[in-house]
Amino acid sequence: MKLYYNPKSRAVIAKWMLDECAAKYEIVPIEFEKGEHKTPEFLRINPAGKLPALVDGESKIFETAAICLYLADKFAEANLAPRIGAPERGRYLSLMVYSTAQLEPALGDAMLGGQTSPQRGWADFETVRKVVEGELGEGPYLFGEWFTAADVMIGSMFMWRRMLGGQPDRPRLEAYVDRLIARPAAPKLGA
Ligand SMILES: N[C@@H](CCC(=O)N[C@@H](CS)C(=O)NCC(=O)O)C(=O)O
Structure with a gap:
């Protein structure tokens, strides 16, 4: 590859x-x-x-x-994704698409000063952030103890936000980013 x-x-x-x-x-x-x-x-x-x-x-x-x-x-x-047919598969696919269809553009608006128009298909960052926080729940990952590709996609948006100097997030999301960057394979912020 x-x-x-x-x-x-x-x-x-x-x-x-x-x-x-x-x-x-x-x-x-x-x-x-x-x-x-x-x-x-x-x-x-x-x-x-x-x-x-x-x-x-x-x-x-x-x-x-x-x-x-x-x-x-x-x-x-x-073991980074629920298999086809597994009950978690639908939520996993939803989170994967949500990361790029809503979270990323909402974060872009927030970081780059754009106006969010809901007609374009994504919500403002505050709303999106609440959705992710709700999905994370007590964590430690989006599927509880199970780290999946959804954490790579969604987590990397919050890592990017931290790297660009975004204001500290809600404690639960900050702790999530801390956990992700501690993973041996994770990219080193700013490196
Ligand atoms: N939604 C795309 C975005 C890709 C994207 O915009 N990549 C940037 C780098 S982060 C790029 O290649 N920019 C160069 C260009 O557009 O000319 C993805 O996730 O793959």
């Missing part, structure tokens, strides 16, 4: 997921300044011209959430 990577990009999340899976992979460094993500070769891997992108044999996967879903299913032995 090849991960197209730049350390200052969401590819860090895909790398975290690969490491949680104990996968063997090769890093292909991509320099944004050189436009390496817009070359015809790269656009054949990710037509959106963005990182991350993963190539696994004949399979080409783009979008961070899709990469995490793909890896969780491929490396079933890592």
